[in-house]
Amino acid sequence: MPTIAIYPGTFDPLTFGHVDLVERGIKIFDKVIVSVLNNKKKKPLFTVEERVDMIRESLKNYSRVEVSSFDGLIMDYAIEKNAQAILRGMRAVSDFENEFQMAMFNRRLNREIQTVFLMTGMRWIFISSTGVKELASFGGEVKGLVPPVVERRLREKYEKGGF
Secondary structure, three states, rough: OOOEEEEEEEEOOOOOOHHHHHHHOOOOEEEEEEEOOOOOOOOOOOOOOHHHHHHHHHOOOOEEEEEEEOOOOHHHHHOOOOEEEEEEOOHHHHHHHHHHHHHHHHHHHHOOOEEEEEOOHHHHHOOOOOHHHHHHHOOOOOOOOOOOHHHHHHHHHHOOOOO
């Protein structure tokens, strides 16, 4: 049976830090499912469909990566996808408390699905989707921080005042 990990997130937008985690995840798991959470509490810049499209374009060369979206509890989605693990990235100690709390809630819901934490590569440790959006909103250069399709779509979004 193949090992499957769900890599959930908002991905608003996808950064090279996220891509790094996917690349490292497929070295551990047979398949990584990058899953965009439709979080109604957040006000994303991009729609779920736009984010899924950008991620698919950015990760099209990875045959063992699937891209999808979901609503609701990640553990329900993981069961639906026959996943054994939830893949999460951590950049700094500041990420730990929130990630630990989510992992404990998920463990309470289903003890069979493990949460696997990977530290973000040093090259990407300072990058966040929020920081990328802020930089782009002021016309700053995001090349090298995000895949080309994301760079283009950020430029288009902010030129049209789509924020």
